[in-house]
Amino acid sequence: MNAPGTIRVLLVDNHPLVLEGLEALLKTYDHIEVVGTAGMARTGLELALRTRPDVVLMDINMPQLSGIDAIELFRESLPRTRILMLSMHDSREYISTSVLHGAAGYILKDVSTDEIVSAIEAVASGKTYFSSGVSEVLLEKRSNASPVPLTTREHDVLLLIAAGRSNRDIAQSLGISEATAETHRKKIKKKLGIATTAGLVRFAIDNGLTSPEADIPTTG
Structure with a gap:
């Protein structure tokens, strides 16, 4: 056992x-x-x-x-x-x-x-x-990146999700509560029509997303 x-x-x-x-x-x-x-x-x-x-x-x-x-x-x-x-x-x-x-x-x-x-x-x-x-x-911007209907804060949250961060990590990185981080996660899924976290990661990769406004910390 x-x-x-x-x-x-x-x-x-x-x-x-x-x-x-x-x-x-x-x-x-x-x-x-x-x-x-x-x-x-x-x-x-x-x-x-x-x-x-x-x-x-x-x-x-x-x-x-x-x-x-x-x-x-x-x-x-x-x-x-x-x-x-x-x-x-x-x-x-x-x-x-x-x-x-x-x-x-x-x-x-x-x-x-x-x-x-x-x-x-x-x-x-x-x-x-x-x-x-x-x-x-993963977060390196590509010249042909597609625009997405996200706010700057949602964009930053998406990048952290793509980097494997939990709601707690996202909250600490962005200075928000875990509840707010979860709310952003749900709104992003709804806006993009994506049901799973894995789907959000794939979306971020496919679109070469990055955020010049936020210093997204690396995992590890």
């Missing part, structure tokens, strides 16, 4: 040294249980079906089936399992495609172990998470 609050994690990466290192590091955290490791996405999916992890920490570039293509397979077979991408690539294409396929977060391989754990904790609790380097790419 798992201890209450234990997060079950499956590691998928085609580099044995990365797998061994991650497994060894994560095992030093009492609330994280590594239920298995796999060197290929399909092997990881088979293992996940047996172990039912809370979070799959998965690389992108793997033989036969890429991590991005595997996201949907995991989501279809294990809808309650959250997918967190771990990659050396910080390109908008990789990040946005991962989110569009259903990943709950994206972190870079050069982040600290503590940040990896923070990301695992966040996605396991139903939130999204993007490491600092990824957040910068």
Whole structure:
């Protein structure tokens, strides 16, 4: 039996040294249980079906089936399992495609172990998470960004949502109450016709949104 609050994690990466290192590091955290490791996405999916992890920490570039293509397979077979991408690539294409396929977060391989754990904790609790380097790419303005019918404050809230922030984090960052942050979140969803937080993240990515008026802090 798992201890209450234990997060079950499956590691998928085609580099044995990365797998061994991650497994060894994560095992030093009492609330994280590594239920298995796999060197290929399909092997990881088979293992996940047996172990039912809370979070799959998965690389992108793997033989036969890429991590991005595997996201949907995991989501279809294990809808309650959250997918967190771990990659050396910080390109908008990789990040946005991962989110569009259903990943709950994206972190870079050069982040600290503590940040990896923070990301695992966040996605396991139903939130999204993007490491600092990824957040910068995520919020980078594109020249063809589409205008959206949001106020400046709603725009800032949307950016923080896209960076994986909770209502409490948003409230602290913008100097508002949690209730107000939740109200803004609901209004944004209504204006954009988007029902889920994941949908808001995808919208922000697709539109390359950024806010010159606000200093949006990075995650981590």
